[in-house]
Amino acid sequence: MSIEIKNVSKQFGTFAALKDISLSVPTGQFVALLGPSGSGKTTLLRLIAGLDVADCGVIYFNGQNIQDQSARERGVGFVFQHYALFRHMSVFENVAFGLRVKPKGSRLDDAQIKEKVMTLLRLVQLDWLADRFPAQLSGGQRQRVALARALAVEPKVLLLDEPFGALDSNIRKELRQWLRNLHDSLGITSIFVTHDVDEAMEVADRIVVMRDGKIEQEGTPEEVYHQPANAFVYRFIGNVNLFHGRVEEHEARFGTVESTGQSDAVRAYIRPTSMKIHLSPDEVGSRPFGAVIKRLRNHGLNVRVELTSEWGEVFEVAVDPKLMDLSQLTPGRDVFVSVEEDKVYYEDFSI
Amino acid sequence: MASSASIGDGTVIRRILIAITVLFLSVFLVLPILVVIVSAFQQGMHTYWAAISEPEALDALRLTLIAAGVAVVSNTLFGLSAAWMITNYSFRGKNLLITLIDLPFTVSPVISGLIFVLLFGGRSVVGRWLIDHGIHIIFATPGIILATCFVTFPFVARELIPLMQSQGNQEEEAAYMLGANGWQIFWRVTVPKIKWGILYGVVLAAGRAVGEFGAVSVVSGHIRGMTNTLPLHIEILYNEYQFSAAFAVATLLLVFALVTLVLKRYLEYRIDRKSEAL
Incomplete structure (x- = not known):
């Protein structure tokens, strides 16, 4: 029926x-x-x-x-x-x-x-x-x-x-x-x-x-x-990281970028599974940023890594232990994070 | 002394407490009951039997049972409908209704009786009209039944309202979703859920109805063999210095009270077991 x-x-x-x-x-x-x-x-x-x-x-x-x-x-x-x-x-x-x-x-x-x-x-x-x-x-x-x-x-x-x-x-x-x-x-x-x-x-x-x-x-x-x-x-629906940024020249910028006063605030939502941790900047895809590992949490099949971005926002990245050597992810270590750009959700933001 | 000792562990305190309790129980409970029983049989088995088998005593017993029976039935109907209404519907004045149900508990029984005398007596418009049409309420059986109903009517409702409120109406909704009509829902789902509560209320109401004195005394008119209930009959006997007979009839009330008590305990036990099973 x-x-x-x-x-x-x-x-x-x-x-x-x-x-x-x-x-x-x-x-x-x-x-x-x-x-x-x-x-x-x-x-x-x-x-x-x-x-x-x-x-x-x-x-x-x-x-x-x-x-x-x-x-x-x-x-x-x-x-x-x-x-x-x-x-x-x-x-x-x-x-x-x-x-x-x-x-x-x-x-x-x-x-x-x-x-x-x-x-x-x-x-x-x-x-x-x-x-x-x-x-x-x-x-x-x-x-x-x-x-x-x-x-x-x-x-x-x-x-x-x-x-x-x-x-x-x-x-x-x-x-x-x-x-x-x-x-x-x-x-x-x-x-x-x-x-x-x-x-x-x-x-x-x-x-x-x-x-x-x-x-x-x-x-x-x-x-x-x-x-x-x-x-x-x-x-x-699902875990999500929240980043605060600004819109400048039709592009969302986060962290250290100075505000010109003209720009609009924007929030970006990124799932922990849409981000990747890299140990050096050369292996990185689009728009990487620096972060420091805070701690690791084991959730059974995947591992959640808690990090602090270079501009001070705390976020989580899901890591597949089969694809990455966990022993290298020690708390306090500086790493680089890349984002799958098409999976990011921007709020209050239109180009 | 160990630090884990609880309050009242001291032997002296314990003994004092026990002494107070025993003293209280003896003075206010055991002694009066003994007096009733001893006095009743003071002049021998024969007098006892004569006192409780004389026609006036039997009439009083019959009237008491009728009044109590009607009161119990009408209270059950009223209690069920009030509790059903209060738990299943929301309406203006709901709390006022819950408060009003308790009114007979707070009004003195004598006043309750007077209310009916004023309402249905020969001096009121309603009473006059009824008497002109051959309907006698005051100083007649209907008045006694009315007064008994009035003083007992909170019992079933008060028992059922909290019970039904705590059980909610999910089972009724489930029955409705399964296609049951209102009648089927009531008899097959609601009544089995609350039957021990109903019985408990009924036992309390019956106990009170049988022993009611004040309200009934005002509306009765004390016509022997006609409008005397057991408590009123006892009063008359006592006033006529027939102490043995008075106490003999009183043992009947005592039996009612004990039966009520035992039933009450049993029902409380059943209700406890029911709520534990959930």
Whole structure:
């Protein structure tokens, strides 16, 4: 089912949670709503679900206006942030709930419900826990029960609010991939809310970056990472170094260059992965500058080197230990740094 | 002495504290209960049995149970709807409502009774009209039920509001997303979540309703066999110097109180276990 959101706004008291949002999600896509807390991403998800009503604007499912439809008619599955499992029901009854509350005419009989619930529990690999209660499960297991419960009513759209938010980091990574595979095998449209950039990058087909109730950018993970629409997106997606400089003769200059008083301030954002450390100036590419190594931090696969530029700004460079001899990067050593010019993002600066 | 010693470790202090507690418990709890029991059986088993099986005592018991039953049912309905409203909706005057629910706790029971006498008595417009139409509230059973409801109505609501507020409405939302209608959500999700809280409130309300004296006394009119509840019946017996009979009937109230206490403890234990399981 495709989802089309047109000019939707939502106000809570004096707080504008969503400001004129428009977004379309084609059938079968897995979309991440990504943003800091308070950006309106959960509100948007709840509007799509029908848990809240928009102040203005329209939401279409498959081209049909669904504003007046209840959650049941919308055919939406919702996985809550803290799972919201029914604590007084067993895992089996939790999953069966959506089937049991159906009106008499369309309700399955007990044997069919049992078969369907067990199939779903096998799908989430929890059939052996059918008789347990939510309180007896681990976080990851609860998460999967919540998923099975949402899938029981065969939704066309699956909405997930911070699906991995409450989990340990190693379980989180495992579940991400599993959820992605599940989405692909079911062929439904999924939207999930997250504030975790890695999560959005890894799972989603498309990322919608939100801030203050507005969409800052939407695009594939590659687009959002490599062609950020603005400084906010650049800073939010991945680590970034900030340099202050000035625009002079249509060129950004940094550090020691004297201000003429005529120039405009400019800020440049450069990712640690878009910079390189060189031990001598001759092996350097474009516009190198001097820096002093402050310290090294090991992040597993890559190493972060913290440096101070010759004009005193502190920044980070990512170094691949396979390409560079780490023993030469001793704190206090003078080195040269080059920048991949096409990966730099300038703010308030036009040529 | 070791520096890790905690407050109250000194033997002297400990003994003094224990002595004070025991003294207090004996004077204010054990002794009165003993007096009630001893006095009740002072003139033998036969008198005791006669006192609690005479028609007027049975009528008083019946009226007490009716008033308590109605009060419990109406409090449960009121408590549920008030708590549901307060936790699921936001509206103007919400805090005022929460404060008002406590009003019967702060108003003296005698005043509560007087309110109803003034409201439904023969001197008020409403009371006059009702009496003209053959409906008697004051000095009749409805008045006793009303007064009992009034003094007990905060119990269930007060128990449920914090409970439901702490549980939030995520499970209800989940049920809604799964296609349940309001009725199904209420019975299958909300009630199981709060049933121990409801029972706890009910037990407290029932305990209070059975023992209520002040408010009921004002609206009752003390008509024997008609508008006497157990506490009022005891008062009459006592005033007529039938001490043994008065204490015999009092043991009935004592039994109610003990049952209430045991149920209360059990429910507290269940509620604790519930919240630990989360």
